[in-house]
Amino acid sequence: MADGGLTVFDGSLLREATVSADSLFSASGDGDPTTIDGAHLLSEAESVASSLLLGLSLPENLKAATLRRLGFDELSFRSLHFNRESASETLRKYVAAVADELRDDPFVVSVLDGSIIRMLLEDEDDFAMLAENLFTELDRDDTGKLCKSETRNALAQMGVEMGVPSPSDVSLLALLVNAKSDDLLDDILRKHGAEGEELLGQAQFANLLQAVLQSLADALGLKPIVVIQDIKVINGSKIRQILANEELLLDTIDRIFDKQTASELDGGSIRKFRALLEKDGTEFGLPLAGSNEALVLLYDQVFGSLDIQNDEELDKEAFGSAVKQILQEILNQMESNPVFHEPEGN
Structure with missing residues (x-):
């Protein structure tokens, strides 16, 4: 699955899965319970579906539509109780319902795993051209110099199409890779000294951007981010x-x-x-x-x-x-x- 490329989530990943609610019963600290409530089962169902969708959290409208397909609203489902057999059966039906919803209304995602960034860095000519274009665009006063802090703006201009997540997605990535702060990008920029008002020429700026991108690609390689695209699948x-x-x-x-x-x-x-x-x-x-x-x-x-x-x-x-x-x-x-x-x- 290529970084920055478009991938359709149409439910096929869920239809191939084998799921069971057994872990909900064996995980209890009070021995082996005979029933579990709907709140726990719903949480497990959403978690299972999310894991089958490459870790993407289910959108609220998808969760509500899935429960409607099963004949419930969230409040009524949470009030139910399930034994081991009925819990597993309901979990399977939930995952199947998510798959059916995605079949009828699929969505498009980009999986950012650092591969496009790495490909860009490996091609020296392509990267040199990109860095030059970014430098020229950010150097609005045509001084031939840019502050180190403009590195953040350069990343923002590259965007998802070049494999660079948005600031909110980078914050999510920070949690996934246990970064020292809530913003992984801050950590990366600080690591490479890409902050402050020190002025850099074009070549210096390109070298700094290269180092920052390499660290970002490494982080995405450890924990890819799935980004929903505003594209309809007909x-x-x-x-x-x-x-x-x-x-x-x-x-x-x-x-x-x-x-x-x-x-x-x-x-x-x-x-x-x-x-x-x-x-x-x-x-x-x-x-x-x-x-x-x-x-x-x-x-x-x-x-x-x-x-x-x-x-x-x-x-x-x-x-x-x-x-x-x-x-x-x-x-x-x-x-x-x-x-x-x-x-x-x-």
């Missing part, structure tokens, strides 16, 4: 739900067909259906096609494979059959090759 989950519900599918087809023929005497057409998907595919969990080149290419492939001419007018039965075929093919494509979509404003 994998056809809403289309899957429509296709799995015959009544919903027929109702959807009826509404689309009626809308197309409301002001015309002819029937529906594939061209009009594609235009609907491109302009407003939210009903099918799809973003605007104009803002996503991968989605346009997918549409070209799916609609280009049809035997029906795009402009051919179809009656409701033929139109419904074509729509179903199109949705199924879009789903097939997205299940194997999800489309990534960055929300507007990012």
Whole structure:
């Protein structure tokens, strides 16, 4: 798993796991209890799911949605009691429910383990260019000198794409590696003397930045950080739900067909259906096609494979059959090759 690369959490890591609540019973200091309460089981379930997701803490909305899928809210679940068998069964169901939630609404992460930083440092030419660009950008007064303290700003400008975590993520890393302070970055900067107002030339600044980055890469290598990216994964989950519900599918087809023929005497057409998907595919969990080149290419492939001419007018039965075929093919494509979509404003 490459540092800085995008990894999709879609529940597959959890589906392959074997889990048990036995440790909750054997870990008690009062012998072997016959039951445990829901609060302890919920804490264990969240911990198990987190460990299977590379240590990422479950977002609150994911935890709430998982309990709803099991038919509980947090308060009612915590009030329950479980014996050894029912606890293990419920734990398995919880992990499976998290997997199902991630299948329907996956998210994208970057795993920062220091590898991109190390690759950057190993390529002398690439690093020299990066250091020069950062120096020029931070030297706003064009003095040819920078304070040592600007090293922190250089790291902030590099960002997750270059494998450098944000300040909040670095604070988390400090706890994971038992740093001397709550901010690992402070420790690293202090270690290399990258604080204060002493002025450095470009070459000196590059040498200091190199040393700081090496220490940060070493820390990430010991304890990688998983960072959630604000990128939506479009994998056809809403289309899957429509296709799995015959009544919903027929109702959807009826509404689309009626809308197309409301002001015309002819029937529906594939061209009009594609235009609907491109302009407003939210009903099918799809973003605007104009803002996503991968989605346009997918549409070209799916609609280009049809035997029906795009402009051919179809009656409701033929139109419904074509729509179903199109949705199924879009789903097939997205299940194997999800489309990534960055929300507007990012």
